[in-house]
Each structure stands twice: as structure tokens, then as C-alpha cells.
Amino acid sequence: MRRFGLRVAAFALALVPWGLPPQVAAQDVGFVEIRQLPSAALGPAQVFVDGALWPEPLDNLTNLLLELAPGRHALRIIRDVSRPFVLEVMVVGGEVVIVDALLPPATTRARLIHLLPADAPYSIVGLRLGGTTPATLDVPVGEHVFVVDGKRFCFGLVPDSAAYIRIRSGVIDELRGVTECAALPPPPAPYESPGVPGFTPMTVRPTLTNIEEVQRVLMREYPAVLRDAGIGGAPVLWLYIGTDGAVERTQVQETSGFDALDQAAANVASVMRFTPARNGDETVAVWVQIPIRFAVLN
Secondary structure (H helix, E strand, O other): OOEEEEEEOOEEEEOOOOOOOHHHHHHHOEEEEEEEEOOOOOOOEEEEEOOEEOOOOEOOOOOEEEEEOOEEEEEEEEOOOEOOEEEEEEEOOOOEEEEEEEOOEOOOEEEEEEEOOOOOEEEEOOOOOEEEOOEEEEEEOEEEEEEEOOEEEEEEEOOOOEEEEEEEOOEEEEEEOEEEOOOOOOOOOOOOOOOOOOOOOOOEOOOEOOHHHHHHHHHHHOOHHHHHOOOOEOOEEEEEEOOOOEEEEEEEEEOOOOHHHHHHHHHHHHOOEEOOEEEOOEEEOEEEEEEEOEEEEO
């Protein structure tokens, strides 16, 4: 019987054997079947399980079947034009939990007509909206931060309103159907490039926290052609781990000799979650080097 092994730094992970008979596999996995409601043509939805994006979307034509380890799991389903659906499910080995994901249309959107200086660049923070003025847009209700000619303005939009905004010389000149926010939110922290991989000073190293999830992703990402041929490898990756413990960037330090394995290792690394590294009393982002081993064990 073939089994897969993964070695991540000092971790040795015992994996559930691949291709177990149903009577054995039923003890180790459970299933969650997700149905999107309403079932009209609403567009695909993204599914997150315990904070990680599931590789298959939830579409309008078929239900989505998740194979998960027994225990509690947090589901979050997001569709661009709907309110998010959030649920915690209890998975039992060998059983199927059916979830009706209620994804009603989002709240009424406001028609925004903002007449600004000709050809002024604009964007709306957090929305995929931007271009040059003037513009007519359908924008979700609520408060939004506009960036116009590099200056930031905050406005509140109400349902079924035709909002009119005019800005002159960098100041608000006229508003209709829109309110100014009580306080302008602070700008986002500037992005710090991780730079070139290398040693980062630290007194406490990051520790992997989601071993079971990494096991599942490893089995899923192992290229079938190489796995069936008994071919493995252990690419060594540089991981840039942010101050929140998430992997923000990967880079192959030592190739396995197979591009498919190197890419699979990067996919596995992208779902890893760590405790943040520390340097003294300060939480720091660090580069670490980790081998990820793919092997068929006889």
C-alpha cells in the first residue's frame, strides 16, 4: 500500500494513506455538501474552509462536496454581489453534512455620479473601482474612502440615492445625497517589500500551526503522474512569513528537478500558518528555509 510522507523542517507528519478502502476511509474523513441558494444564475462563489480558500468554486450548476477531517470547521462563502455566508459545521467521519448557503443579493446599491476635475485619477479603497473622472458608478451603500488626485476623502452613501460629489482644488465643493464621514480612516500601512531571501535576526522562530491542513493539501497537490510513477522529490523553499504568521511569498531555493513538484511545494507552502517570529519583544517578518518532501512510501 502506498502512503505519502511530508517533512517540513523538523516536523514529521503522518499522513492518511491514499486510496484506503471505504470502510477505513470513512473513519478518517467526513463530507460537507454545499448548495447555493437561491439557485438562479448568480455567478460563482468562493469557499473558505478554516480561513483557507478551497480550490474549487461553488457555481450555479453543481453542488460542492468538501472532504474534511472530522471535527469543527469554519465555512465562509463569498460572492461579489451577495452578503457573505458564515457557518461553523461539525464533521463526523463517514457522514455527510448538507449546507444550504443562503446568498441573497447584497443591499441596494447607490448610484454615484461624481463630477470631479477633468481626467483626474480616482479610486475607491477596498473596491475594484478606479479610472479617471468624471464617472458614473453603482457603488455599495455605506462609507467609502475615495482617493482623488492622491488626496483622500470619506463619504457615506445611502440606498436608492443619486449621489453627487464635486471637488475643486483638493477640497469638497458640493455634495448631494451623500454625507461626509465623521472621521477619515487612517491610510493603510505602506507595503514593505520582503526583499531578497536571507537570514533575518530572530530570537523566537515561527512554528507551524496547521499541520493537518498542510497534510491534506500535500496529498491534493502531489502531481498524479509523478505519484503514480513512484517519483518524489524534496524541493527546498524560502518562505517569507509576515508578522501575522501568514506566508506572503515563496521562492525555490533548491529545485527537486521537476517543475511540477516545485510548483506543488509552493502551493503547499502558501497555506501554511505559523506563530509569528519574534526578535526580543518585537514581532518580525522573517525569511525561513523549509524542505517539503513528496514521496511514495512502500
